[in-house]
Amino acid sequence: MAKQKKIVGSGITAKEMTVHSGQDLAPALKRILGAISADITARGQYGMVSWKVVEQARSVSAGHDRDRVIEQSPQDYAFQIMKLDEVIKHSIEREDADEAARFAFQMGCLFTEALIKQDWEIHALRGKKNADSLALPAQQENQERHHQRQQKDAQIQQIAADKRSRNPHLTNSAIADQIASATELYGTERTIRKALIGTGPRARGKK
Incomplete structure (x- = not known):
């Protein structure tokens, strides 16, 4: 397919592009290079890449008062872009390439910001709101589980303290085994033993 x-x-x-191949490639490339050359001749290097942006800014700002537009509205961005366009052209006339490049980069960033704000801000904020609404219950659930675990650990340590008061030589493993055998309320012997780490005597080789 050519x-x-x-x-x-x-x-x-993602964007749609026209691609050429086969016998169509050479004529297409010649047409494209010819169009670029004509554009440079008519508008210059800067004008070739900026004229569509500037024309769009003029169209958006038409009929609006610069001093009355809302901040970060499409019209506000349009007026800023047109002002930068003037600054860049003056820099080019003075042959100040560094200044022209700096303001051209700024204009490109501003144009991109305007597009993102116009096309994606509403969707992004809606998505964030939905994500936050889903995250809050999960966070609350995690906090509740953590609180319950802390309560169980405190109860385990209290039971262990009571058992040691009757038999000071009981190890954590022995106590954990007794608690796990008596009830499933506090989890497995391993889980109970973890809650007792750092308390009481240990059996050799065991925690």
């Missing part, structure tokens, strides 16, 4: 549409990238950066 010419076809192809999706390049993924997610929010």
Whole structure:
């Protein structure tokens, strides 16, 4: 197939492009290079890559008063882009490439910010709100489980203290085995033994 549409990238950066191959490739490349050359001749290097952005900014800002637009509205971004365009052109006229490049980069960032805010902000905030609403119950559940575990550990240690008061030589393993044999309320012998680490005497080779 000489010419076809192809999706390049993924997610929010995916875009449709026309790709050429086979016998169509050489003529297509010649047309593209010719168009680029004509664009450079008519608009210059900077104008070639910026004119669509600037024209879009002019269209968005048309009929609006610069001093009355809402901050970070499409019109606000448009006026900022047009101002930067003027600054960049003046820098180019003075042959200050460093300044022109700096403001051109700033304009590109500003244009990208405007697109993200316009096309994705509502969806992003909605998604964050949904994620937060799902995360809160899970967080509360985890906190409740942790609180219950702390309560059980405290009860285990109290039971162990009572047993040691009657038999000071009982090891943690022995106490854990007795508690686990008597009830399933506090978990397995291993779980109970973990709650008793650091308390009472130990059996050799056991915790």
